[in-house]
Amino acid sequence: MKRLILLTCLLVSLTILGQNIQVDSQTFTPQQLIEDILIDSDCIENVIVTNVVGGNFNNTDQSYGYFDATGTTFPFQSGVVLSTGRLSNVPGPNATLSDDNAPDWNGDTDLENSLNESNTINATILEFDFTSIASQVSFRYLFASEEYQEGNSNTCHYSDLFGFLIRPIGEQQYSNIALVPNTQTPVKVTTVHSGIPNSCDAINEFYFESWNGNNVPINFNGQTKVLTATADVIPNQTYHVKLVIADDHNYRYDSAVFFEAGSFQLSTNLGPNRLLSTQNALCGNETLELDASQINSNSFKWFKDGVELITETNATYTVTEAGTYNVEITLDNTCVSYGDIVIEYANNPIVFDSVLIECDQDQDGITLYNLYDAEGDITNNDNSIFLVNFYLSENDALQNTNAIINPTNFENSIPFQTVYARVQNFYGCFEIAELELQISNNILNIPTLEACDGDDIDGFATFDLNQIIDNIQNQIPVGANVTFYETENDAFQETNTLGAIYQNITPDNQTIFVKVTNNNQCFSITSAELNVLYTPVLLDDEQFIYCLNSFPETITLLGGVLNDSPSNYYYEWLLNGTTTSVNTSFNEINEPGIYTVIVTDPNGCSSSRTLTVNPSNIATIENIIIQEGTSNNTIAIEVTGEGVYEYALDIFGVIFQENNVFYNVPPGIHTVYVRDLNGCGFIEQTVSVLGFPKFFTPNGDNVHERWHIYGISEDFNQGIDVKIFNRYGKLITQLNHLSPGWDGTLNGQTLPSSDYWFIATLINGKTFTGHFTLKR
Incomplete structure (x- = not known):
């Protein structure tokens, strides 16, 4: 069937x-x-x-x-x-x-x-x-x-x-x-x-x-x-x-x-597949014996990639290359048992015997090494392989036993000692590389690095350590790496690296250490001196006033050196950022502006300060506005100028005030004053404030004997015309700025006590009217 x-x-x-x-x-x-x-x-x-x-x-x-x-x-x-x-x-x-x-x-x-x-x-x-x-x-x-x-x-x-x-x-x-x-x-x-x-x-x-x-x-x-x-x-x-x-x-x-x-x-089980993907592939020239032995076996046929291996008829077969291997086992009862396995190979790592050079602190041939600094040389920077560890003998490296305990801080026991690196890939394949440990004796000539003291003269300054690199370029290999440390031990341990911009921690002078490595090899560890240079100490910035009305007179600006003779330094003066020809410790100036003085010590260190000269000037009175002929006369003073001004009026005891307006000013002739608060002087001007008496008493007691307008004189109001009328509108008399005033008579006859009216006309056409009382 x-x-x-x-x-x-x-x-x-x-x-x-x-x-x-x-x-x-x-x-x-x-x-x-x-x-x-x-x-x-x-x-x-x-x-x-x-x-x-x-x-x-x-x-x-x-x-x-x-x-x-x-x-x-x-x-x-x-x-x-x-x-x-x-x-x-x-x-x-x-x-x-x-x-x-x-x-x-x-x-x-x-x-x-x-x-x-x-x-x-x-x-x-x-x-x-x-x-x-x-x-x-x-x-x-x-x-x-x-x-x-x-x-x-x-x-x-x-x-x-x-x-x-x-x-x-x-x-x-x-x-x-x-x-x-x-x-x-x-x-x-x-x-x-x-x-x-x-x-x-x-x-x-x-x-x-x-x-x-x-x-x-x-x-x-x-x-x-x-x-x-x-x-x-x-x-x-x-x-x-x-x-x-x-x-x-x-x-x-x-x-x-x-x-x-x-x-x-x-x-028949020939064992697990040996694959790259499962990271158990065979390595390099490694061999693997396949064993198909079992009870009641009669004969064996081996195949590689589907092709029978005619000469292979034993129960075992040794694999030397990649492929798919099959076996057919004929049992005593003529039944056939089948087995298969896939074998892949991974290449062994390619490694390079290398030299690791380290600096020796006391030049006795014994020093500390970070053995991993040689990893790039040993593996040629191949990221597909990695260092497993380091060993004192090749046999230990082969057996992967007795690894060096502290490879990042290894002390050699003899000069030019050789240690052994075991390098593996991801498939577990390995190779051994020799690493010879050598000593560097290179000492660099490093000039003292100087920097000027800072704003606070305290012995501390900011140093640009890149200048050291510039100074030693011709003494070190091209492409070498330079690092800086505060202590020699830090340099050997490569800990606490300093930044390129560094401020000393010991006043005035300090020793630091410069480590030069080339391809992770120590080329040199050499000390370098840092020296803080004296910097001139100057007064603080200042401000000054220059009175424009005093031009061409000058004022003196000083460099402002403290605690030393001004003649010990070089000077440079700038006006509004532009260099001038002045190079002395003082500067005679008659122009406002921002003056900068740069004071330089012979050692090249400089300080500067700024002297700001602000302009000021006596005031110019542009206008005086008078509100007059009222019960509350005012005077307002309008001025121009570069200064800051205050004002005074003679009737108030010449007391200056910020306000430019005066109130309740009595009629009459007055003097106003304007002065510059910055000390550039003052200006004055006489003004007239008109006023009209409410009464007069021509009774021979020499008090209020005549009626006349206040605030007129030969210098003011020359064009005034005053007409006086009785209550019936009859013109009694007419006055001007030269008249001594009305004595209360008409054609030599005294007039009775009564109210009288006036019309005052100014030359500009402005008129004032009112009345007053004649009292006998």
């Missing part, structure tokens, strides 16, 4: 010329799928299918069955496929989304428990029992899924689940053998992929085959490489196997697992 079925399959495959796989969910029973297609071996016995679960698609399709990939690029020619959707959706091209569901299609608790997951649905299951005459069985498979989505972060988070669960009959605990090789990691979308940019890194990428475009023979977005599931068994004991795949949490985005026909076979 088995041969008839296989012949039928062969005839069917010969008619398939397309590029996509073909599937069949109807022809083969589950027993045939397992016994005749997956196993197809007399060396695995008592095969009995015990349970089958799949989706119900109205009896027209299944979620499991047979596939034929003859003539396609699919890695298996035929076999068994389990899916979380319709089998009819499995063939390519990958042009549609396989996204099936079916009623009452539940998940599987054994799968969930084995993978520590939950909430599976749409589980497709094939369970069977078997016995084996060998101690190990294996089969080949690959996993494909729509949940592989190139460039989509969902690939990092979501995956359907599958497992190949096995247990001895009579036991309840399953073991899952669908694992990433050499790990306990279940194979699924999230554990085998090449990475999603900006979402997740590649994981187990060696076992990922491809992101699938449209022109592939299956209808899934991505797939793994061909993997091998292996189980250790006890010969002739019955085991139960559960092949199961299920959707996780929801039915969306189907997955499938493909089993290669005839691949369930006896197996």
Whole structure:
């Protein structure tokens, strides 16, 4: 029966010329799928299918069955496929989304428990029992899924689940053998992929085959490489196997697992794959002995990359180069056991014997080294390799034992001692490099670095240590690194490095240390002297007043040196930022402005101060505004000038005030005064304030004998005309600025006591009117 079925399959495959796989969910029973297609071996016995679960698609399709990939690029020619959707959706091209569901299609608790997951649905299951005459069985498979989505972060988070669960009959605990090789990691979308940019890194990428475009023979977005599931068994004991795949949490985005026909076979363990991706590849010229020995073995065939190694017929084979190695072991009962292993090689690191030069504090040939300073020379700055440690002997370095305890502060025991560096790459491959420790005796000639004392004359100054670098450039290697330290110990330890701009911590003089390294080698440690130079001490900035009305008289500005003779220094005077020709300790000036004096010691240190000369001047009276002829006469003085002014009026005792307006001024002739507060002088001016007496008493007592207007004189109001009338409007008399006033008579006759009226007309046409009383 088995041969008839296989012949039928062969005839069917010969008619398939397309590029996509073909599937069949109807022809083969589950027993045939397992016994005749997956196993197809007399060396695995008592095969009995015990349970089958799949989706119900109205009896027209299944979620499991047979596939034929003859003539396609699919890695298996035929076999068994389990899916979380319709089998009819499995063939390519990958042009549609396989996204099936079916009623009452539940998940599987054994799968969930084995993978520590939950909430599976749409589980497709094939369970069977078997016995084996060998101690190990294996089969080949690959996993494909729509949940592989190139460039989509969902690939990092979501995956359907599958497992190949096995247990001895009579036991309840399953073991899952669908694992990433050499790990306990279940194979699924999230554990085998090449990475999603900006979402997740590649994981187990060696076992990922491809992101699938449209022109592939299956209808899934991505797939793994061909993997091998292996189980250790006890010969002739019955085991139960559960092949199961299920959707996780929801039915969306189907997955499938493909089993290669005839691949369930006896197996021999040749050890874990030695891969670059898992960092256990072989190194350099390293060899590996593969051992296929087992009980009841008869003969051995070895293959490399599918080509038989004709002369290799022993149970062991020594690997010397990369490749995929297979072995076929014929047992006494003519059954064949198969084993395979993938070997990759990593290059040993390329290292360079080097010299590390350090400075010697007491020149006795013994000093301290930071051995890692030589790392760049030993590795040639190759970031793909790294120093493991340093050792006193080559044998210790080879054995990776007795590493130097403190390689960053190592004291040599003899001059020109050699230590050994072990250098590894990420694959664990290593090489040993020799490092010779030498002493530098270079002493540099460093001139004393001088700086001027600061604003506070206290012996502290700011030094630009870059000037030291400039001074020693011709004494050190090109490109050397120069650093500065306050103590020699700091220089040796390379701690507490000083900045290029440094202020001394010891007044007046201080010693610092200059360390020069070249390619991480100590070229020299030499002391350097810092000297703080005296700087002239000057008076504080000052302000002065220059009276413009005193021009061309001068005032004297002084350099302002304190605690020393002015003749000990050089002087430079600037006016408003422009250098002048004055170079003396004083400056005679008659021009306002900002004067800066720079006082320089013969040692070159300078101080400066600013003398601001502000202009001032006597006032110019532009106008005097008089409100007169009222009960509250006022005088307002308007002036111009560069000064600050105050004002006074003679009637108030010549007391100056800030206000330029005077109130309640009595009529008459007055003097106003304006003076400059900056001392540039004062100006005065006589003014007239008109006033009209309310009465007069021409009774011979020489008091108020005549009525006359106040504030008129020969100098003021020459054009005034005053007419006096009696109560009936009769003109009595007429006065001007020269008149002595009215004596109360008319044509020599005294007039009676009464009220009289006046009209006073000024030359500018302004008039005043009013009345007064004549009292006898």
